Amino acid sequence: MAKQYDVLLRLLVLGDSGVGKTCLLCRFTDNEFNSSHISTIGVDFKMRTLQVDGIKVRVQIWDTAGQERYQTITKQYYRRAQGILLVYDITSSSSFQHILKWASDVDEMNVLSLFGLLAVFIFIHNFIVTWLFHVYYPILQHLN
């Protein structure tokens, strides 16, 4: 079976509830518009495959719920995304002001993952130092 795509791109859409995230995705993936607002529950996703310079790029877009109560679920997806679209409603100034809050939430998750990397680094460093002092040097001394 022929390969369906060459590159997979994972994107995430964030923004207040009702700003039109789902509609934006429906337009991009199916060229459809639905005027009713059915709030996304947790996270949903849509896909579209594009041809870019002869390369088949599958764009996988995660549509998140804007409602506060789903944020524990939606935050789990921040780190897996390769790109984030911050969406606001041009007729709602508060949804625009909240963009800063959405962006800082994303930053916060990145800082957490940096701490994770630092913790792994410290663990590996300590492991090597312990191994050198307690295993390698005693063996060397014993051999001398």
Ligand SMILES: Nc1nc2c(ncn2[C@@H]2O[C@H](COP(=O)(O)OP(=O)(O)OP(=O)(O)O)[C@@H](O)[C@H]2O)c(=O)[nH]1
């Ligand atoms: N006039 C107008 N209405 C829009 C546009 N895009 C979306 N809407 C309307 O805005 C409402 C909310 O759209 P959704 O796409 O469901 O909003 P959402 O951001 O996904 O909302 P949550 O899932 O609750 O986070 C719907 O009633 C849409 O019809 C637009 O470009 N123009």
